[in-house]
Each structure stands twice: as structure tokens, then as C-alpha cells.
Amino acid sequence: MKVIGLVAVNVFKESVRDKVLYSIVAFAVMLMSTTYLIGQLTAGQDIKIIKDLGLASISIFGLLIAIFIGIGLVWKEVEKRSIYTLLPKPMRRQEFLLGKYFGLVLTLVINIAVMTAAFYLVLALMRLLEPGIDAVSAAPATDAAMLKAIALVVVELMLVTAIALFFSTFSSPFLSALLTAGLWVAGHFNSDLRNFGAVVASPTLAQLTRAMYYVLPNFSAFDVKSQVVHAQAVPASYVALTCAYGLTYIALVLVGAAAIFARRDFK
Amino acid sequence: MDAIRTEALTKHYTVGFWRPRPYVALDGLTLQVQTGEVFGFLGPNGAGKTTTLKLLMQLIFPTSGRADILGKPAGDIDVKRRIGYLPENPYFYDYLTAQELLEYFASLFGYSPAERRTRASRLLDEVGIGAERRLQLRKFSKGMLQRVGIAQALINEPEVVFLDEPMSGLDPIGRREIREMILRLRDRGCTVFFSSHVLADAETLCSRVAIMAKGRLVTAGALSDMLAFQVRGWELVVSGLTDAVLAAAKARGDVMRVTMVGPARHALDLPLDPPPEKTLAALIAQGACLVSLTPIRDTLEDFFVQQVSGAGGSRFRESA
Structure with a gap:
């Protein structure tokens, strides 16, 4: 466990000093700030627009970090040969892999925390500038329920990171990015796969789509942004169950990644 | 063991x-x-x-x-x-300093923070890059990275x-x-x-x-x-020999080559056979004084080239 922590802290330290990451977060914060201006264009709906754009920004920029840093985690170490000095140190390959994963998750969580703080700051400023804004909306501007949506975004991105790491243990960064993004898109349409069986005549195809529904990660389950923006209740039990689903999936993906990584030759 | x-x-x-x-x-x-x-x-x-x-x-x-x-x-x-290991052309994390890298590697061996600092500093001084310890590794030259590589291989003694x-x-x-x-x-x-x-x-x-x-x-x-196995002759340095004695020794085949190395001093290349003791005894009997007798050996380079050039065969195996 100690080794995993040491590797994770090192990944975090490297990420923090990488200017690319700063640019992504700075761009996200800037975008959230401009949502105020965009909101001004839509009379009566401005607070909803700002919330929608803000949550979408957190999700999309988090996704960019998860995929593009996730696919490079192992690949960069192998390509630059830094793994040659690290793996002969007293550690298991699985510890190295988990350390890399948790290091990126730590980076991701801190970046999302910065984006969330910026998001709430924009909303608080709006409340100050337009005191009656809460009265025209179903939920207050700085509604704490949005944190539930952000928590689920964090778990979703942890799963994306695990998938990116899984692919990066055996394929090139380009292919890893493609496969991870493909799974993310497919996962958001997962519920359609379940219903696909009802509209096709072939029982084989119906069974196949049903099997895919169970195997593919159900990313749409993590998306409650629309509900919180429209002040619809998101039960705590739903959040807990979805988190448990996400964490179980993450564990399975990491076990698979560790099994592949443990036998890989670093030529 | x-x-x-x-x-x-x-x-x-x-x-x-x-x-x-x-x-x-x-x-x-x-x-x-x-x-x-x-x-x-x-x-x-x-x-x-x-x-x-x-x-x-x-x-x-x-x-x-x-x-x-x-x-x-x-x-x-x-x-x-x-154990310690230095890979060929080592490369490390761009954004860490040499000191941080060594402390990180020391931490993987379970050393305390104070011990990590001491070991990292001492080794960086030993490999001659103590003054650059606070520089990020992406700014290091190839030779400096090699030195960091050697230091990290020795971090755990x-x-x-x-x-x-x-x-x-x-x-x-x-x-x-x-x-x-x-x-x-x-x-x-x-x-x-x-x-x-x-x-x-x-x-x-x-x-x-x-x-x-x-x-x-x-x-x-x-x-x-x-x-030693590859001794291919002897170099005998003698003084006090006349040209006539040298010419006779050459004619008998006891001496392969004669080089003048100083006033009245000659370096003689002797073959493996006859044994150098016999030639030396004959020359001493004719008034020569021994200065030195050294075996002429193949260098490791000669030996290496000989061995490697003999290794043949394809490295592809036909699959069954």
C-alpha cells in the first residue's frame, strides 16, 4: 500500500508541474466565467443555462484530463524508458499500475475541486449582482444538490481513467484514446441497447444487445446534471448505488489491467 | 553462493x-x-x-x-x-529535480525522509552533479542523466x-x-x-x-x-649484441624481428618455438645482457574480434 501511495504522489507531482494540465483547467474556469455573459442572452433562463454549461464544462474538461493523461500514464513510462529504472525497485508491477491510477485520480479530484469552486463563485457573484435571481428559479443559484451531480461526474471520470489505463497497458495512445472515447459514447447510449431487443425481430440480435448492455459500462447512469439543474430530486440511495456500481466496475477493470501488465515484456 | x-x-x-x-x-x-x-x-x-x-x-x-x-x-x-540497476541510456521524469528523483527512489526502499535526503545528496555529490541537484531533469544533458542513473542504481547500497x-x-x-x-x-x-x-x-x-x-x-x-592462453610470442630486450650475432640468430629462425630501441640496445621478437630460455641462453653466451623478457599477448580486443567473428548461424528459428 505504501508503494502505491509513493507512486501516486509522484504522478500527482509530475502532473501539477505539467503546464498542459494548467491550460486545461484555466480554460475550463474561463469558460465557466463567460457563462454569465451567455446567460444574459437568454431572458428568464439565465441561471439554468449557467448551471448547465458549468456542469457540462466540469464533465467535459474532466473527461479530457482523464482520457489524455490516462492513456499516457503507462505509455509515456515505456516510451521514455523511465519504467526501466522504476520496475527493478522493490515493487510489484500491480503496485506500480495502481499507484499510477490513484495518482491520476488525485490529480483529477483536485482539478474538479478547483473547477467546482470557480463554478460556485460565478453563481455566488450572480446572486450578488442580481438579488432576485433565486425567485425566478426552482432551485437556489448556489444549490448544494449540484454537488451530487459533481460527485457522480467524479466517479464516472474515475471509471474513464481506469478504462484508459486498461487500454494503455497493451495498445498505442491513439488506439487507447479511440477505444476509451468509443466506450464512453457507447456507455452513454447503454439504456438504448436494453430496449433494442423489443424492436428487432431476431432473438439472437436481441440477446446480443442485452449482453452488451450488461457488459458495457452504463455511463448514462452517472448523468444527473439535467435533474439537479431542473430542481428534480436525486435520492441519496440512487447516488450511493450508482457509486457502488462505478467502483465495482473500476475494480474489475483494474484487475484486468493488472493481469495484462503483470506479464508484459518491456523490450 | x-x-x-x-x-x-x-x-x-x-x-x-x-x-x-x-x-x-x-x-x-x-x-x-x-x-x-x-x-x-x-x-x-x-x-x-x-x-x-x-x-x-x-x-x-x-x-x-x-x-x-x-x-x-x-x-x-x-x-x-x-540490487541496483542502470539501464542503457537512462531517462527519468522531466519535471522532477535530481534530488527529488533520488529521494523518490530512496522512499521505495523504505528509508526515512531524513535518510532519503542524506543518501540523495551524498550520491549526487559522488557522481559529480551535486551543484545541479535542484535542476529539473529535462534540462540535463545525456552525460548528466547517465550520472543520475548511476547514482540511482546505488541509492540502496x-x-x-x-x-x-x-x-x-x-x-x-x-x-x-x-x-x-x-x-x-x-x-x-x-x-x-x-x-x-x-x-x-x-x-x-x-x-x-x-x-x-x-x-x-x-x-x-x-x-x-x-x-595468457593467447600468448603468441615473446619480446626480448637485450644490450651488447653485435650485428653479426643478430643476423645469425635471424637466419636460424630464433628471432623474427629486430628493432633498435636505444644505443646498443635491441628489442627482439621471438617465436613461441624454440622456447625463449634457449634463445636467451645462446645470446648471453655470445655477450648479450638481458634487459627484459615480456610475453606478447593478444589484447582483449584481438581476442574479442577473433571470438565474435567466428560466431555464425541464423537467429531465426523455423516454427514447427
């Missing part, structure tokens, strides 16, 4: 997309390295040196055979605590240290410093296993060497045995 022991260690890679064939990177290497010796692992490019080191570090896995370090299988966590081309990228002063460091390690009782192209380094440092070619072990043994 041997520090390193390999038995029929073999590594095949599959090459070719349409007609995959096994390529033999290492073919049945059996080798023993004793505790406390400096062992040179020599061979031309593509001989299988780096493959062997990677197998010993478990960066790649053998197709067959086994490798033990300090009596335990290579890759064992306990073994990893007791290893019992066995594996160095893949340790002199690579170093200037003459750097090479001399590393040679001295290897000798200090030997004096401390550390086993040093290093691969190199630079035969002069092996000749200066090693007690035993192995020569590899095309993935196979060509020969292994004590350097003194290998080169």
Missing part, C-alpha cells in the same frame, strides 16, 4: 506479421557470477547483452530457462531490495549492481570517475555486472568476462586465463 546464476536462459520474440517467426534474442545462456567480482559482459551490438540484463531485472520474461540473483529467482521483492553500458555518454573524465567508483564498489564487496562495448574498460576493471555474439555465449572465464 553465486551472486548471479543463469541456466539455459532463452528469450524468443515473434517477428513478422504475415509469416510470424521466432527470433532468438538469447539462446540458452548459462552463466555464474561469483560474489564480490567485477564481471564484464561483452559483445557487439545485438549480441543479447541488454536482453540478458532485462531478463535479470524481469523487465521481460524468459521463454525458457531460469535466472537467480543472490540465490533467489530474479524479480523476487527481497532480491530487488538488494546494493550487494549486486547491474550496469548496462555505464560509460555511455560520458567524457574521459567522467569515464575515469565511474571506473574509480566501480573499483570502490568492488573493494566494498559489491558484485558488479556490467555490459560494455569498451574493451579497455573491461580490461582495467574485470576479473572475469563473458563474450556474447548473436544471442549466444561464445566464451566466459577469467580475463588472465583468456589472454
